Amino acid sequence: MIWIFGDKNLDLSAYGEVKSLTLEGTALEFAYQRFNVVRKNIQKNDTVVVTLANFDRRWFFQDHPEAAITDQSPTDNKKENKAINLFRKYLDHKEIHRTYLIDFLYNVHSLAEELDLKVILIPEFNDVKTFLIENKDLFPLCNISDENNIKDLL
Numbered sequence: 527m528i529w530i531f532g533d534k535n536l537d538l539s540a541y542g543e544v545k546s547l548t549l550e551g552t553a554l555e556f557a558y559q560r561f562n563v564v565r566k567n568i569q570k571n572d573t574v575v576v577t578l579a580n581f582d583r584r585w586f587f588q589d590h591p592e593a594a595i596t597d598q599s600p601t602d603n604k605k606e607n608k609a610i611n612l613f614r615k616y617l618d619h620k621e622i623h624r625t626y627l628i629d630f631l632y633n634v635h636s637l638a639e640e641l642d643l644k645v646i647l648i649p650e651f652n653d654v655k656t657f658l659i660e661n662k663d664l665f666p667l668c669n670i671s672d673e674n675n676i677k678d679l680l
Contacts, residue, residue: 528680529568531557532577533595534650536673541680542573551595553583554623558630565637573644573680574634577673578658580651581623586610624657631665638667646671646679 528544530536533552538544547560557576568574583594590600597614599606631647638645645668649655658670669679 527569528573528575529564530575530577531561532575532648532650533557533579534577534648534673536575536577536648536676538575538676538680541677548577549592551592552579553585553591553594554579554581554627554630555585556591556594558626559585561630561634565633568637568641568643570641571643572641573646574638575646575648575676576634577648577650578627578654580653581620581627581657582653584610584613584618620653627654627657628661628664631668635665635667643667644679645669646676648673648676 528538528542530538530544530546530548532548533550533556535546535548547564549556557578585591585594587593587600593600597610599610634645637643647658647668647670649658649670662670671679
């Protein structure tokens with residue numbers, strides 16, 4: 527089974543049965559949440575593919591994870607938009623989101639070790655790609671790829 531998480535759905539059906547838990551326009555937290563929901567269903571020798579959005583997207587609205595791409599209220603609520611702007615100005619910083627990504631990757635790496643999984647990470651933005659490359663020694667079982675080269679790893 528090939529499991530896909532993140533904000534970009536990939537057509538990998540030529541390589542086996544696919545279970546996609548993706549939704550376009552979502553933040554990294556959405557991929558983490560979806561992975562945790564089905565973690566217990568992932569089996570020995572499965573493949574896990576995670577497309578990774580950038581560090582700037584936030585999952586502010588529980589029922590609208592896809593609104594992370596716009597960084598605005600999904601209903602164009604002025605108070606919600608103001609709250610987002612204030613959060614960005616006073617409370618947001620990338621280090622916390624880098625920490626969350628490391629925690630998630632430790633989770634994935636641990637499961638990969640336990641179940642002999644193939645793990646492919648596809649960073650969609652340079653900030654995440656650079657971060658993964660700089661920290662790849664922490665997760666030696668995770669392959670860093672791009673959409674064009676993923677087929678070489680399957």
